Every structure is written in C-alpha cells, then in structure tokens.
Amino acid sequence: MSVQSDVIFPVLGFADVRAALMARDEIALLDVREEDPFAQSHPLWAANMPLSRVEIEAWARIPRRDTRIVLYGEHEGDDLAPRAAAVLRKLGYTDVNLLAGGLGGWVAAGGEVFRDVNVPSKAFGEWVESVRHTPSLSAQEVQGLLDAKADMVIVDARRFDEYQTMNIPGSTSVPGAELVLRVRELAPDPATRVIVNCAGRTRSIIGTQSLVNAGLPNPVAALRNGTIGWTLAGQTLERGADRRAPTSVREATLAVAREGARAVADRAGVRRIALRDVPSLSVPGRTIYRFDVRMPEEYAAGHLPDFASAPGGQLVQETDHCAPVRGAWIVLADDDGVRADMTGSWLAQMGWTVYVVEPHGAHERDAQGGWPLHTPSAPDVATVTPSLLARWLDEAEPGQVEVLDFTSSANYVKRHIPGAWFVIRARLVDALRKVGPAQRYVLTCGSSLLARFAADDLRRLTDAEIVVLEGGTQAWIHAGFALESGQTRLASPRDDRYRRPYEGTDNAASAMQAYLDWEFGLVEQLRRDGTHHFQVV
Numbered sequence: 068m069s070v071q072s073d074v075i076f077p078v079l080g081f082a083d084v085r086a087a088l089m090a091r092d093e094i095a096l097l098d099v100r101e102e103d104p105f106a107q108s109h110p111l112w113a114a115n116m117p118l119s120r121v122e123i124e125a126w127a128r129i130p131r132r133d134t135r136i137v138l139y140g141e142h143e144g145d146d147l148a149p150r151a152a153a154v155l156r157k158l159g160y161t162d163v164n165l166l167a168g169g170l171g172g173w174v175a176a177g178g179e180v181f182r183d184v185n186v187p188s189k190a191f192g193e194w195v196e197s198v199r200h201t202p203s204l205s206a207q208e209v210q211g212l213l214d215a216k217a218d219m220v221i222v223d224a225r226r227f228d229e230y231q232t233m234n235i236p237g238s239t240s241v242p243g244a245e246l247v248l249r250v251r252e253l254a255p256d257p258a259t260r261v262i263v264n265c266a267g268r269t270r271s272i273i274g275t276q277s278l279v280n281a282g283l284p285n286p287v288a289a290l291r292n293g294t295i296g297w298t299l300a301g302q303t304l305e306r307g308a309d310r311r312a313p314t315s316v317r318e319a320t321l322a323v324a325r326e327g328a329r330a331v332a333d334r335a336g337v338r339r340i341a342l343r344d345v346p347s348l349s350v351p352g353r354t355i356y357r358f359d360v361r362m363p364e365e366y367a368a369g370h371l372p373d374f375a376s377a378p379g380g381q382l383v384q385e386t387d388h389c390a391p392v393r394g395a396w397i398v399l400a401d402d403d404g405v406r407a408d409m410t411g412s413w414l415a416q417m418g419w420t421v422y423v424v425e426p427h428g429a430h431e432r433d434a435q436g437g438w439p440l441h442t443p444s445a446p447d448v449a450t451v452t453p454s455l456l457a458r459w460l461d462e463a464e465p466g467q468v469e470v471l472d473f474t475s476s477a478n479y480v481k482r483h484i485p486g487a488w489f490v491i492r493a494r495l496v497d498a499l500r501k502v503g504p505a506q507r508y509v510l511t512c513g514s515s516l517l518a519r520f521a522a523d524d525l526r527r528l529t530d531a532e533i534v535v536l537e538g539g540t541q542a543w544i545h546a547g548f549a550l551e552s553g554q555t556r557l558a559s560p561r562d563d564r565y566r567r568p569y570e571g572t573d574n575a576a577s578a579m580q581a582y583l584d585w586e587f588g589l590v591e592q593l594r595r596d597g598t599h600h601f602q603v604v
Contacts, residue, residue, distance in 0.1 A: 076152045079137050080167040081176035087135070088112055088598040091418070093354055093394035095129050095136045096166070099151040101491065104141070106565035108180045110173055111187060111596050113139075114391030117563070118147050119473075119492035121154045122520050126441040127375075128391050131354045132159045139166035139173070147493065158443060179596035182585060184565055188384050190589040191417050191601055192269035197590050198603040201276045203291040206300035209262055213237065219260035220253045221290070222246065224274035224380055227311070232570070233294055233304040235264050241312045243380020244360050246274050247281045247328055248405040249312040251320045257284035264290035264297075266569035268586050270384055277409055280604075281327030295569050295579045321403065328408035332423065334604045335415040337408065340422045342371070342431060345398055348422070354395035358382060360410045361401050369432040371400055371424070376438055379410030386417065400424040402432070418600030445519035450537045453546040456509055460486065469505040471498070473512040473521050474540060476561040484511065484543055485551040491559035492521045498558035499528060507532040515539035 087094040098105045098113045105115040116124055129136065136155060140147035152163045166172060174180060183189065195201065204212075212219055213236065221238035223230045230240040241249055246263070254261050261283070263274040271289040278287045290296065294304060316324070340348070348355050359370045360379035370376070377389050379399075390397060397419050399407040404426060411421040451459070459468050470487035472479055479489040490498040508531055510518040518535045525533050536543065544550065554561070568574050568582035593599050 074153065074156065076149065077164045078167045079164045081173050081178050084110075084137055084166065085178070085598060088393060091394050091600065093134060093352070093392055095134055095392045097136060097138050097151070097391065098140075098170075099138055099147045100140055101493070101563045102184070103562035103565045106184050107182060108170065109186075110178055111181055111190070111593075111598060112387070112393045114387045115184070116151075116391070117493065118151045118154070119563070120517070121151055122158065123442055123517060125155060125158055125160070126443070127438075128388075129160070129354075130356075130441075131392070133161050133352075134354060134392055135162045135164070136160060137164045137166050139169045142169045142171040145169050150493075179592060181589075181592060183582075184567070185385050185387060186589075187387050187417065187599070189269045189586060190593050190599070191413075192272045193586055193589040194593060194599070194601050195276055195416075195603050196268075196272045199276055199279075201272050201279070201289055202287060203271075203275070203289040204262065205291050206297040206302055209235070209290055210300070210302050212260070212262075217260065218256070218258060219262060220250075221262045221264060222250060222253065222274070222312070223264055224270040225265050226378075226381060229266065229570070231307055231309065233306050234308050235262075235290065235294065235297060236303065236305045238264065238305075238308070239310040239312055240308075242362070242378055243270055243274050243277070243383065244378060244406040244410050245312060245362070245380070246277055247283070247324050247409050248316060248321070248403060250278060250283065251324065252313045252316060254285055255320075259285055261285050261287045262290055263287070265293045267293045267295050267582065270380060273383060273413060274380070277413075280331040280412070281324065281409065282330070283327070292583055293569070295583060299576060299579060316403075321405070325404040325408075328405045328412075331604070332408035332412045332415075335412040336421075337411040337415050338420070338422045339425055340398065341425050342427045345422075345424065348396060348398065354392045355398060356390045356392075356395055357398045357400070358389065359400050360406045365402075367436055369429070370434050371427075371432055372434045374398075374400055374434075379406050382410055383413045383417075386414065386419075390419070396420045396422065398422045398424065402429070412604075416601060416603055418602070440516075442516070445516060446523040448519055448522040449532075449534045450515075451509060451534045452537050453543045453548060456484075456536055456543070457548050459507070459509070460484075466503070466505055468507050468509060469502050470509045470511060471502065471518075471521070471525075471558070472540065473510065473517045476557075476563050478513060478540075480552065480554055480561075482540075482544070482550045482552050483555075484540060485549055486556070487511065487551070488556040488558040489554075489561070490521075491563055492517065492524065494559045495521065495524055496528065501558045504529075505531055507534065509534050509536055511536040511540050511543070513539050513541055515542075
C-alpha cells in the first residue's frame with residue numbers, strides 16, 4: 068500500500084476484544100482481507116474493510132478518529148493488518164491495534180467464527196424466529212394458494228434490483244422498512260392474506276414480524292426459505308418484474324401505521340430526540356451514526372444535512388457494513404413517523420442505542436443529491452484522456468503499455484478496456500509479477516478514485532511511467548471506445564467478492580440447501596458466542 072511503516076502497533080487479544088463487546092464499549096473489529104476470505108470465517112462482530120479500500124471507506128464508516136480499532140488478517144505473519152494499521156494511522160486514527168495472532172489467534176483462543184456476510188443481521192433474524200415463532204408457509208403451500216387464486220398479496224422485502232432479478236410470480240416489491248407504511252394500500256381488506264418473501268430467510272422473517280408487531284390485522288406469513296425454497300421445490304420464478312407498492316398513502320392508513328410503529332418502537336426502547344438536539348449527542352468518546360431510512364430517490368430529492376442514506380430494510384440487513392463500530396449510537400430520520408420507528412425497533416433489539424428524530428418540517432430537509440465522499444485527497448498523479456489512451460494502445464508494441472484495472476472483479480468481467488489486467492490493489496506486488504514489466508502503466512477503475520491511490524503504491528515498485536485514466540473506465544465507455552468482457556487477464560484471484568448462494572439465478576441446488584442449513588444453525592452459534600446482546604420484544 069501507499070504507507071510503509073516500521074511502527075509497532077499495540078496488540079489486543081481475544082479476551083480484550085470479547086470484554087469490550089460484553090461491556091458494550093465502542094470497538095471496531097475490522098477484517099482487512101478481501102470479501103471472500105472474510106465470508107469464509109470471521110468473528111460475529113467483525114466488519115469487512117479490505118486493505119485495498121481503507122482510504123475510500125474509513126472516514127465514512129468510522130467517523131470518530133479516536134475509536135478503538137482492532138485489525139486482523141489471516142494469521143500472525145499476515146502483513147495485511149499492519150499495512151492497514153499504517154494507513155489508518157496516516158488517516159488520523161489514534162487508537163489502532165492489531166488482533167493477537169490474527170484470525171488464527173482468535174480461533175486458537177476459543178473464539179466462535181461465522182460464515183457468510185451480514186452475519187449479525189442474519190443471526191438476529193433466526194433468533195427472532197426462534198423467540199417469536201414467526202408464522203411461515205412453505206413454497207408448496209404458497210403455490211397452492213396461487214393456484215387456488217386465494218385472496219392474498221405477496222410482497223418482496225428485498226431491494227428493487229434484487230426483486231427484478233427473480234421474484235415469486237405476481238409479487239410486488241415492498242422493501243423491508245416500507246412494509247408497515249404501505250402494505251395496507253395493497254391489502255386494505257383485513258381478510259386478505261399477506262405473504263412476505265426475500266431470497267432466503269432473514270428479510271422475510273423480519274418483514275413478517277414487523278407486520279405482526281405493528282398490529283396488521285391481516286393473516287401474515289413468511290415464505291419459508293424465500294426464493295431459494297421456491298427454487299428447491301421445483302417451482303418457477305418470474306424475472307424482470309416491475310410492480311411496486313403505491314407511492315402515496317392515505318391519511319387514515321398512515322395514522323394507523325404510525326400508531327403501530329410508535330408502539331413497537333417504544334416497547335423496544337427506542338429513544339426520541341428533537342432535530343435541534345441531535346448535535347448534543349456528539350460528545351467525546353461516542354460515535355454517532357445518522358441515517359435517513361427512506362428510499363434512495365426520496366433521499367436524493369431532499370434530506371437532513373449530515374444524514375446518510377440507508378433504506379431501513381437494508382440497514383437492518385447490513386448493519387455491520389453501515390455501522391461497523393459496535394457500541395455506537397444510531398440516529399434515524401424519516402418524513403412519515405413509520406419507517407424510522409420500525410427500523411429503530413429492530414436495531415434496538417439487536418443491542419444498539421437508537422434515537423428517532425421527532426417530526427420536523429420539510430424545509431429542514433434542504434440537502435440534496437447523494438451522500439458526499441468522505442475520503443482524503445487522492446494523490447497527485449499524471450493522467451491520460453480516453454482518446455489518447457486509445458491511440459497509445461493502438462500504436463503500442465509489446466511491453467510498452469499495460470493497463471491495470473482496480474475495479475471490482477464483477478465489473479471487470481462485465482466489461483473492461485481491451486487488454487486490461489484485473490488487479491486487487493492489496494496484491495499489487497504479486498500482480499506485477501504476472502503482468503510483467505512495461506514502459507508505461509495506465510491505471511483505471513470505475514471512476515479513477517481507487518486507481519489514484521493505487522498509483523501512489525505503484526510508484527514504490529517501479530521506475531516506469533505511471534498515469535491514471537481520467538474519469539476511469541466510465542469515461543472510456545462514455546467516449547464510445549471498444550470494450551472487452553470475461554476473465555481475460557486476471558493478475559489477481561477473484562476473491563474480492565463472495566458469491567452469495569441466494570443471488571442470481573444459476574446457483575447449484577446443493578449450495579442453496581447448504582446456505583439454508585447454515586442459517587438454521589445460527590441460533591446455536593449465537594449461544595456459543597455469547598456477545599450478541601439480542602433482546603426480542
């Protein structure tokens with residue numbers, strides 16, 4: 068990476084980290100490996116922040132610079148954690164520690180390890196079902212209801228893009244936090260059955276239990292095992308659907324939804340705060356996350372300053388990514404009095420201290436657009452325009468120009484500059500051996516931001532000319548130049564992303580069944596681990 072350091076960082080052991088988690092002290096336990104190794108095995112409250120992306124992610128995900136951070140890689144001799152520690156120190160973090168023995172040390176000390184991603188949320192979903200006995204129906208039972216043309220609606224609690232990939236026939240997209248707010252518009256008759264599904268289990272369990280908790284009078288059930296269960300039952304999925312819940316909610320419906328959401332949030336211990344008082348929560352030693360839980364398009368149209376976009380259903384599903392500092396406080400906002408309360412009710416049950424902003428005027432939501440990047444200034448580096456790069460590549464002899472692409476492997480395989488090499492930034496030394504020497508290296512990624520940081524690393528490894536493509540591969544695409552697809556030149560292995568067994572439409576049945584079996588075992592793993600602090604109301 069771009070920081071070389073002989074600093075010896077403090078080391079904390081398994082017992083130190085566990086004690087902090089048990090005491091609910093603030094701590095960020097960061098796994099700095101790529102996502103696939105992380106997904107194979109990690110502690111419950113570890114958050115994945117690959118070394119390759121530390122500068123891009125750290126300031127947004129760990130806003131307080133004196134947060135206690137504990138980093139680990141695979142084992143004692145793995146250099147990823149010390150390299151990441153040096154980067155974090157350069158970024159201004161003052162309490163940076165290494166985990167004794169890395170992941171291997173955690174296991175050797177008796178620490179429980181978990182598989183997959185977003186594990187705290189998925190484990191919590193299983194815990195909820197085990198305590199509340201959330202009603203569910205099998206894929207065969209739901210298919211029978213469809214065949215009988217029963218009075219029911221099926222609502223898909225995932226993101227809209229996931230829903231469009233594959234969905235239960237006839238279902239409507241209603242992402243998790245929208246359910247209590249909007250489901251009565253789809254099922255105004257209390258006799259209409261409501262079926263909630265996701266791809267696997269978590270969001271269907273949480274969505275179903277949300278409706279039960281908020282007092283929906285309709286019969287409600289989760290589709291047991293989601294689209295995975297549907298597929299394993301040999302039933303057909305729909306693809307490319309675009310059905311969404313109504314965007315407007317009648318005043319009478321809103322009032323009932325608001326009352327139900329407020330009641331469950333109060334039971335869960337969610338706190339209230341006036342917008343003007345939110346700054347008072349930021350005191351030394353306390354991390355505050357501020358999230359707007361509405362849909363992204365609503366957020367872009369106008370939101371509270373300093374609040375990041377985190378649609379409520381996904382926030383509950385991906386809490387470890389959104390809030391990697393365990394023990395931090397979370398402040399939620401909406402504009403309806405339903406979505407923040409429902410989201411907060413779940414986060415509070417997961418052991419977080421949660422505040423919901425009290426009703427405020429639309430004029431307060433005067434920030435527009437997306438959440439700004441919270442990154443340090445990228446290193447200065449020479450650049451090249453897409454048109455000039457195209458000429459270089461057309462005229463180059465072998466060994467003259469090599470293009471290094473630092474985008475995600477999924478994006479690289481989808482489309483990249485012809486002849487470009489896929490490179491994981493943290494493995495740049497090994498990648499260069501495969502690429503071989505060149506007189507000039509041109510670095511790119513989607514936008515060129517990560518490529519600029521990688522260029523600073525590359526300066527330490529070669530005397531060759533180094534330039535970054537202006538605007539990244541997106542600029543190349545917009546300029547209309549040729550593209551290549553597939554795994555044409557992999558200078559690094561494709562382990563930057565873990566392939567979820569529940570995504571896409573081409574997963575093996577054995578992988579899907581193994582995923583369900585894993586989810587069923589999470590409750591027992593939580594009991595063995597003992598650091599979860601889950602309290603289901």
